[in-house]
Amino acid sequence: MEILANLSLGFSTALSLANLFYCFVGVVLGTLIGVLPGLGPVATIAMLLPVTFHFQPVTALIMLAGIFYGAQYGGSTTAILVNLPGEASSVITALDGHAMAKRGEAGKALATAAIGSFIAGTIATFLIALFAPPLAEMALKFGPAEYFSLLVLGLAVSIVLAHGSLLHALGMIFLGLLLGIIGTDVNSGAERFTFGQPWLADGVNFVVLAMGMYGLGEIINNLEKKGTRDLMLKSVSGIRLSWTEFKHILPSILRGTAVGSFLGILPGGGAVLSSFAAYAVEKKLSKNPIPFGEGAIEGVAGPESANNAGSQTSFIPMLTLGIPSNPTMAIMIGAMMIHSIQPGPSVLTEQPALFWGLIASMWIGNFFLIVLNLPMISIWVKLITAPYHLMFPVIIVFCSIGVISINNTEWDVFMMAFFGFAGYLFSKLECEPAPMLLGFILGPMMEEYLRRALLMSSGDFSVFFTRPLSATLLAVAVVALVVVLLPSISKKREETFKE
Amino acid sequence: MKKTIMALLAGLVMTAGAHAAYPDKPVTIIVPFPPGGSTDMVARIMTQKMSEKLGQPVIVENKPGATGAIGAAQVKRSAPDGYTILCASIGVWAVNPFLQKNLAYDPAKDFDLLTVAVKSPNVLVIHPSVPAKDVKELVEYLKLKPNKVTFPSSGAGSSDHLTAALFWMSTGTTGIHVPYKGGGPAIADLVAGHAEASFQNLNNVIGHIKAGKLRALAVTAEKRAALLPDVPTMVELGYKDVVVTSWQAFGAPKGLPTDVKKAIHEAMMAALKDPETSKKLTDPGFEVTASTPEEFAKFLQAELAKWKTVVEVGKVTLD
Amino acid sequence: MSSLIRHPKDFFAGLMYAAIGIGAILVARNYNFGTSVRMGPGYFPTILGGLLVLVGVISMIRAFTREGERIKSISWKEIVLVLGSVALFGVLVRGAGLVPSLILLVLISAWASDKFKLKTALLLAILTSAFSTLVFVKGLGLPFSIIGPWFGV
Numbered sequence: 002m003e004i005l006a007n008l009s010l011g012f013s014t015a016l017s018l019a020n021l022f023y024c025f026v027g028v029v030l031g032t033l034i035g036v037l038p039g040l041g042p043v044a045t046i047a048m049l050l051p052v053t054f055h056f057q058p059v060t061a062l063i064m065l066a067g068i069f070y071g072a073q074y075g076g077s078t079t080a081i082l083v084n085l086p087g088e089a090s091s092v093i094t095a096l097d098g099h100a101m102a103k104r105g106e107a108g109k110a111l112a113t114a115a116i117g118s119f120i121a122g123t124i125a126t127f128l129i130a131l132f133a134p135p136l137a138e139m140a141l142k143f144g145p146a147e148y149f150s151l152l153v154l155g156l157a158v159s160i161v162l163a164h165g166s167l168l169h170a171l172g173m174i175f176l177g178l179l180l181g182i183i184g185t186d187v188n189s190g191a192e193r194f195t196f197g198q199p200w201l202a203d204g205v206n207f208v209v210l211a212m213g214m215y216g217l218g219e220i221i222n223n224l225e226k227k228g229t230r231d232l233m234l235k236s237v238s239g240i241r242l243s244w245t246e247f248k249h250i251l252p253s254i255l256r257g258t259a260v261g262s263f264l265g266i267l268p269g270g271g272a273v274l275s276s277f278a279a280y281a282v283e284k285k286l287s288k289n290p291i292p293f294g295e296g297a298i299e300g301v302a303g304p305e306s307a308n309n310a311g312s313q314t315s316f317i318p319m320l321t322l323g324i325p326s327n328p329t330m331a332i333m334i335g336a337m338m339i340h341s342i343q344p345g346p347s348v349l350t351e352q353p354a355l356f357w358g359l360i361a362s363m364w365i366g367n368f369f370l371i372v373l374n375l376p377m378i379s380i381w382v383k384l385i386t387a388p389y390h391l392m393f394p395v396i397i398v399f400c401s402i403g404v405i406s407i408n409n410t411e412w413d414v415f416m417m418a419f420f421g422f423a424g425y426l427f428s429k430l431e432c433e434p435a436p437m438l439l440g441f442i443l444g445p446m447m448e449e450y451l452r453r454a455l456l457m458s459s460g461d462f463s464v465f466f467t468r469p470l471s472a473t474l475l476a477v478a479v480v481a482l483v484v485v486l487l488p489s490i491s492k493k494r495e496e497t498f499k500e
Numbered sequence: 501m502k503k504t505i506m507a508l509l510a511g512l513v514m515t516a517g518a519h520a521a522y523p524d525k526p527v528t529i530i531v532p533f534p535p536g537g538s539t540d541m542v543a544r545i546m547t548q549k550m551s552e553k554l555g556q557p558v559i560v561e562n563k564p565g566a567t568g569a570i571g572a573a574q575v576k577r578s579a580p581d582g583y584t585i586l587c588a589s590i591g592v593w594a595v596n597p598f599l600q601k602n603l604a605y606d607p608a609k610d611f612d613l614l615t616v617a618v619k620s621p622n623v624l625v626i627h628p629s630v631p632a633k634d635v636k637e638l639v640e641y642l643k644l645k646p647n648k649v650t651f652p653s654s655g656a657g658s659s660d661h662l663t664a665a666l667f668w669m670s671t672g673t674t675g676i677h678v679p680y681k682g683g684g685p686a687i688a689d690l691v692a693g694h695a696e697a698s699f700q701n702l703n704n705v706i707g708h709i710k711a712g713k714l715r716a717l718a719v720t721a722e723k724r725a726a727l728l729p730d731v732p733t734m735v736e737l738g739y740k741d742v743v744v745t746s747w748q749a750f751g752a753p754k755g756l757p758t759d760v761k762k763a764i765h766e767a768m769m770a771a772l773k774d775p776e777t778s779k780k781l782t783d784p785g786f787e788v789t790a791s792t793p794e795e796f797a798k799f800l801q802a803e804l805a806k807w808k809t810v811v812e813v814g815k816v817t818l819d
Numbered sequence: 820m821s822s823l824i825r826h827p828k829d830f831f832a833g834l835m836y837a838a839i840g841i842g843a844i845l846v847a848r849n850y851n852f853g854t855s856v857r858m859g860p861g862y863f864p865t866i867l868g869g870l871l872v873l874v875g876v877i878s879m880i881r882a883f884t885r886e887g888e889r890i891k892s893i894s895w896k897e898i899v900l901v902l903g904s905v906a907l908f909g910v911l912v913r914g915a916g917l918v919p920s921l922i923l924l925v926l927i928s929a930w931a932s933d934k935f936k937l938k939t940a941l942l943l944a945i946l947t948s949a950f951s952t953l954v955f956v957k958g959l960g961l962p963f964s965i966i967g968p969w970f971g972v
Contacts, residue, residue, distance in 0.1 A: 034959070044562070047535025048960055051544050054780060141692035168881070172836045172874040179843050179867050185566070186860040187681050190599070190656025190818030193860055194846060199573070199604065202566035221901050224931050225894040268688055322691065323707045325684040332536035334684075338703060338784035339545070345707025390932035391943055394925045397901065398947050401908050401924060402917075406961050409563050410570075414909030418902040425898065429890055430832040448863045449681070456678055457650050457695065460856030528962070561962045 008130055011357030015365055020063050020358065023056070027064040028366045031071020032373065035078070038085045038216065038396075039208050039403015042072040043328045050336060058340035059355045063362040065336060066316070069329045070122070070363065073312045074370050077114045077305055082107060082385050083396055084219055086211050087403070090276040090308040092438050095215065097293060097300030104296050107385060111378045112242045113250055113298055114305040115371050120251075121258040121306035122367035125313035128262055129320075129360050134349065136314070137321040140266045145454035146464045148269045150474035152447045155274045157478040158281040159439045170436045173427075177440025178447075180205060187445075188452045200412035208407055210441060212400040213417040214434045218424020220393045250302040253283050257306030265311030268318045268326035270446050272311040277439060279307035285484070313363055320348060320356060522582050522760045526557040529585045529750075532571025532592060534564045537682075538701070542618055542748045543587040545780045549771035554763065560587075566600070567657065568592035573604035576611065580755035582764055586611065590659050590747050594803040598811040599657040599818055608804060611751035612761060613796040615768050618786035619745040621721035622663060623728065625705050625714040626697040627690055635718050635737050638697065642673035649675045652686035652695040657818055660686075662807060663699040663720065663744045665814035670741045690714065701746055702727060703785025720744040727785065747789070749796060765793065826887030833878030840871030900931035916967030917956065921948040 014020065030049075034040040046065050053061035073090070080091035081098035094114065101110040128136075143151070160170055183194040184204025195201035242250075257279040264271040264278060283303035284293045291297045318324040323344030325331035334344045342352060349356050385392070404413045424434060458464040466472050529547065531540045543560045551558040563571035572592050578584035586592075593607045605611075624635065630649075632638035642649055653661035656679040668674055678695055680686035683704055689695045691713045699720065706727055708714040716731045720742055724733055734742035750768060752761070771777050772790040781788055791799065810816065824830045843864050853859025904927035911920035925944035929935055955961045 037954075040959070044535050045959065047540060047544070047562075050541075051548060054545075054548075141688075144689065144692065144694035168874060168878055169832060172832065172871065172878065175867055175871045175874060176836065176839065179839070179864065179871065182864050182867070187655070187679055188858075189851070189860045190679065191850060191860040193850060193864065194843075197602065199566050199570050202570070203564065217901060217905065221894065221897045221931075224897045224901070269685060318688070322688075322713075324688040324691065328534065328536055331682075331684055335536060335541050335784065339541070339780050341783040343707040343710065346711040346713070347707065388934070390929065390934040391939070393932070394929045394940070394943060395947055397905060397928050398921060398924060398951060401905055402951060402955055402961070402963075405909070405912065406955070408565065409561060409962065410565075411909035411912060414912075415906055418905045418909075421902050421905070422898060425893075426835075429893065430828045430835070432832055444867075452858050453678055453680075455856060455858065456676060459648065459676070460854075462856075559960075559962060 004131060007353070007357050008361065010354060011130075011359075011361030014059060014354045014358030015063065015361035019057070020060050020362060021365070023060050023064040024067050024362050024366050025369055027067020028071035028074075028369045029373070031068040031073075032075040032078075032370065034068070035072035035075020035087070037075075037403060038079050038087045038399050039212060040406060041088070041208070042069045043332065044406070045072075046329060046332050050332065050339075053336065054339065058337065058342055058352075059358045061336055061340065062333060062355065062359050063366075065329075065333055066359060066363060067366045070309070070312050070366060071370060073308060074115075074118055074374065077118075077308075078111060078374075078381060081110045081114065081301070082381055083216075083392075085216050085396065085400070086438075087208060089207060089273050089438070089442050090304065090311075092211065092435055093276040093280045093304040094301060094308075096280070096435060097295070097297050100294065100296035101298065101301065102385065106296065108378050108382045109242055109246070109298065110301050111381060112375065113301045115374045115378070116242065116247070117250070117254040117257065117302045117306040118309035119367050119371040120254050121261060121310035122313055122370075123364060124255075124258050125262050125265070125310040126360060126364040126367070129314060129317055129363075130357070133317050133321050134346075136266050137317050140268060140318055141322070142470060143267050143269060143271075144468075145450045145457060146468050146471040147474065148267075149447060149450040149454055150465060150471040150478070151267075151271065151274070152443050152450065154474050154478040154481065155277060156440075156443055156447070157482040159277055159436060159443070160482075165431060165433055169432050173432050173434070173437040174440035177437035177442075178444035180210070180437070181441045181444035182448070184445075187449045188456070200410055203408075204445070205416065205441075206404075206407055206413060207438075207442065209404050209413045209417050210420050211438060212404050213420025214424035214427070214438070216396060216400040217417065217421025218428060218434075220396065221421065221425045222428055223389065223393070246298070250298055253299040253302040254306045256282055256286075257303035258310045260303075261307030261310030262314045264307070265314035265326075266317050268315075268324050269450070272315050272326065273442055273446075275307040275311035276304035279303040281481075309367075316359075316363070319344070320359070321346060323348070522757075522763055523554050523556040525583065526559050527551075527554060527583050527585065527764075529558060529560050529587050530571050530575050531560055531562050531587050532564060532568035532574075533562065533589075535562050538620075538746070539587060539589045539748050541784070542781065542786065545777060546617065546768065546771040549774045549777045550767045553767040553770040558767075567596060567655070569596055569600055569603055569605070572596075572607075575751070575753055576605045578753050580612070580753040580757075582752065582756060582760035584753065585614070585764065586751045587617070587748060588751070589749075590745075590803070591657070593747075593749055593751075593800060594807050595657060595659060595662060595811075597804065598808050599816065607751075608800060610754055612754055612756040613793050613800060614750040614752060614761070614765055615772075615793065616747055616749040616789045616791040616796050616799060617768065617772060618781055619721075619747040619789050620786050621702045621719050621725045622660070622699050622744050622746060623702045623705060623709075623719050623725070623731070624667070624697065624699055624717045624734075625690065625709065626717060627693045627695070628712065628715050629693055630696050630715075632717070633715075635732075635734070635739075638717060639671045639673055642668075642671070642675060647674045647676060649697060650678050650695040651675045652678045652680055652689055652698050654683035654686050655679050655681065657816070659744065659746055660699045660701075662810050662814070662816065663742075665816050666744065666810045667699070667739075667742055669810065669814050670739045699744070701785070706785065748786075749800075761793070824882050826882040826885045827890050828887055829878050829885070830882035831890065833875040833880075833882065835875070836871050836878060837875030840868040840873075840875060843868035843871065897931045901928050904928040912963065912967075914967050914969040916970070917963040917965050918948045918952060919966065919970075921951055 080095040084099040086092040098110045260279045261275040264275040283299040319330040547558040575586040651664045847864035850861030851859030852861040908924040922944040929940040
C-alpha cells in the first residue's frame with residue numbers, strides 16, 4: 002500500500018492553492034499556444050523559466066509540465082478544425098479529424114479527442130505512479146540498433162497511412178525521407194543539400210513544412226473551389242458524443258493508450274511514433290463503414306489517446322533517470338538544476354513530494370483540460386462556420402507569425418510559401434502529404450540510428466539480428482509489412498477491376 | 501506641411517540618437533542556440549539583474565542554426581550601439597573557426613569582447629561496466645582495444661568531441677567517436693551502457709555519478725571540482741594538456757562606444773556578482789568567472805590556439 | 820504525345836519523383852559515399868534518390884497503361900496572391916514591423932477570394948493585427964517590433 006501513501010503525498014502537494022493555481026495557468030497557456038499554429042511549448046517554457054525562479058521547485062515544474070501537455074491538447078484542436086497540424090502527432094489527427102469536421106462533425110471529433118486524451122492521461126498517470134522506475138530501466142534497453150529496428154517497423158506500418166495509390170505513398174515517403182536529409186548530418190557534421198545557405202544548415206523545420214503543405218496548400222485548393230466550402234461547413238450536426246458512440250470508441254481509446262504509454266517511455270523518439278502506430282492499429286482493426294481518411298472516428302480516438310498517453314509517460318525517463326526524452330524535458334531538467342535539485346535516480350528518494358506532487362498534478366491538469374475544453378467545443382464549432390473568405394486570411398496570419406517565431410528568421414516564411422506551392426501541386430497530382438511528413442520525421446532518425454549502430458559495432462550488420470529486442474522488432478516489421486501489403490494489393494486489384 | 505513634419509521627425513530621431521543616454525530602449529541578447537540549452541539558461545538567468553541595472557528591459561532572442569554561426573554572424577552585422585549583444589559558448593567562440601568552412605564571422609576580430617560569464621568543468625566519465633578504476637587503467641584498456649571503445653559526444657565538432665580528440669592525442673590512444681544530437685541522448689546511451697566513455701559537463705552527469713550509474717575518472721579543469729573532491733584533475737595525473745572547461749561569454753559588434761561598453765559590462769558584473777543570481781548559476785554547476793574584457797581577450801587567444809592544434813593534429817574534419 | 824499518356828497525374832507525379840531523385844543523386848555525388856559498413860554522408864541520399872527514380876519510372880510507365888482523369892487547371896491568381904502575400908510579409912516584417920506587414924498580408928491574401936470586398940478586408944486586417952499585437956507581442960513576448968525601424972520609431 003506504499004502506492005497509496007505516495008499518491009496521497011502527491012495529491013496533498015498538488016492540491017495546495019498555489020500549485021492548483023499554477024497548474025491551471027500552465028494548462029491554459031499550453032492550450033493557447035497549442036491552438037495557435039507554429040508556436041510550441043519549448044519556446045514558451047524557456048521564456049517563462051525566469052518567471053518561475055522565485056517559485057517553489059515543485060510549483061515551477063507543475064506549471065511548466067502543464068504548458069507541455071496543455072499544448073499537446075490544444076494542437077489537436079487546430080488540426081481538426083482547420084487541418085493545420087502544428088506538430089508530428091497532429092498530422093494523424095488531422096487526417097480523420099478534419100474529414101469529420103468537413104462532414105459537419107467537428108464537435109464530435111473534438112469531444113472524442115478531449116475524452117480520449119483525458120482517459121489516456123488518467124491511465125498514464127497511474128502507470129507512472131505504479132511502474133516508473135522499472136519502465137525507465139526497460140527504456141534503457143533500447144540502443145541504436147533497437148531504435149533503428151523500431152523505426153523500420155514504424156515505416157513498414159506507415160504504408161497503412163495511405164488511402165490512395167500504394168505507389169504514390171511509397172514515392173511520397175521517399176520524398177519525405179530525402180527532404181529530411183537537408184541540413185547538417187549528425188554522424189559526420191557535413192552539410193547536405195544546403196547549397197551553402199546557412200539558413201538550411203539545420204534542415205527544414207517540421208512546422209514550416211506542415212504549415213506550407215497543409216495550411217497554404219489547402220487554402221489555395223479551397224479558394225479555387227469557390228463558394229463550396231462554406232456550404233460544407235454550415236451543416237454542423239453532431240456536437241455531443243452519444244453514449245453508444247462513447248462505447249464504440251472506448252476500445253480505440255484504450256488501445257491507443259497502451260500503444261502511446263509504451264512508446265512514450267522511449268527517450269530516443271518513440272513518442273513521435275505513438276500516434277502513427279495507434280492509427281495503424283485502429284485502421285487494421287476497425288469495422289467502421291466509413292473508410293479511414295474520410296472521417297472515421299476511431300482514427301481520431303486512437304491516435305489522440307496515444308499522443309496524450311505518450312506525452313505523460315515521456316516524463317518517466319526524465320523523472321527517474323534524469324534523461325530528457327525531448328527538448329521540453331531538457332528544459333525541465335534545467336529548471337530542476339536551477340532549483341538545486343540534481344536530476345537523476347535520487348529525485349524519487351530525496352524529493353518524494355516533488356516527484357509525486359508533479360505526477361498528481363498531471364492528473365489534475367488533465368482534469369482541468371477536459372473541464373475547460375468540453376464547453377469550448379461549441380465555441381470552436383461556431384468559429385469554423387465563419388465565412389471562409391474571412392477565415393483564411395486569419396489562418397495565413399497565424400501560420401506566418403508562428404513560422405517566423407520558430408527561429409526568428411524570415412527564410413522560414415519563404416520556405417513555407419514554397420511548400421505551399423508544392424502542397425498545391427501535390428494535391429493536383431493526388432499525392433498525399435501525410436506519408437511524406439512521416440518519411441520526413443522518421444528518415445533522419447533512421448539514418449542516424451543505423452549509422453550509429455554500425456559505428457558502434459565497427460560495421461557489423463549482425464547487431465540488428467543478434468540483439469533479441471532488435472531482432473523481434475524487425476520480425477514484427479516483416480509480419481506487419483505482409484499483413485499490410487496483402488490486402489492493399491488485393492484492394493488495388495479491385496480498383497483496377499472497377500476501372 | 502508634410503515636409504516640415506518629416507523634417508521635424510527626422511530631427512527628433514537624430515537628436516534622440518545623439519543625446520539620449522544609453523540605454524533608452526530594450527537591449528537584446530542574441531543566443532545562437534535554441535531555447536533551453538546551457539547558453540540560453542545563462543543568458544536568461546542574468547537578464548533580470550541586468551535590466552535592473554540598465555533601467556531598460558533585457559530580452560533574450562534565440563537565433564539558432566549552424567552550431568551558433570547564424571546568430572553570431574547576425575550580431576556581427578548589427579549596429580555597434582549596445583542594443584544587440586551576443587551570448588555564446590566555447591564552440592561559437594573558439595571551435596567553429598577551425599571546423600566550419602566559410603564561417604561568416606571571426607571571433608577575435610568582429611566583436612568587442614565583454615566578459616567570460618561562467619565556466620563549467622568537464623569530467624571524464626565511463627560506464628561502470630568498463631574495466632577501469634582510474635585514467636591509467638582506461639588508457640591501458642584503450643591500448644588493448646584500439647579503435648574499439650566508443651566515445652559519445654553531443655555532436656560532431658562539439659567541445660566534448662574535441663576534448664576526446666585531445667585526450668587521445670595526449671595519451672597516444674584511439675577510440676570511436678560517436679556523435680549525437682545534443683548532450684542528453686549521448687548521456688542516455690552512456691548511462692544505459694550502449695556507449696562506454698565520454699567527456700561531459702559536470703552538471704549534466706553529476707546526478708548519474710552520485711547514483712553510481714557512471715564512474716568519474718578525472719576532471720578536466722585546472723583544479724578539482726567542489727562537487728567531486730575525490731576525483732583528480734587530468735593535470736594531477738600528468739596530462740598537462742588536457743585542460744578543458746566549457747564556457748559562456750558575451751560580446752558585442754565591433755566598434756562599441758567606450759561609455760556604452762562600460763555600462764554593459766557594469767550591468768553584467770552587477771548580475772554575476774549578485775548573490776541571488778550567482779546562486780542560480782552555481783546551483784546547476786556553473787562557476788562564475790565574470791572576467792574583464794582584457795582577460796577575455798587573452799583567454800580567447802589561448803583557447804583559439806589550443807583548439808587550432810587539436811583540430812589540426814587530431815585531424816578532426818566534418819565530412 | 821498527350822493522347823498516349825492515359826493517366827496524366829501518374830505521369831507527371833512520376834516525372835517529378837524521377838527528376839527529384841536524379842537531382843538528389845547528382846548533388847549527393849559531392850558527399851563522401853563511404854561503404855555499406857561505414858556509411859558516409861552521401862550513402863543514404865544516393866540510395867533514396869535511386870528508389871525515388873525507380874518509383875517515378877514505374878509511375879510513368881503505368882501512366883501509359885491505365886486510364887485516369889485529366890489534371891485540373893492551375894489557379895495562378897490564388898497562388899500568386901496567397902503565396903506572394905506571405906513572401907511579402909517575410910520581406911517586410913523586420914523593417915516595417917508587425918502591424919504594417921500584417922495589414923498588407925491580410926489585404927493581399929483576402930484579394931484571392933472571389934468574395935473580396937475592400938472594406939471588410941480592411942476591417943479584418945485591423946482586427947487581426949490588433950489581436951496579433953496583443954497576443955503575440957504583448958502576451959507571449961515574441962520579439963517583433965510593432966512598428967518597425969523603417970518608420971524611424
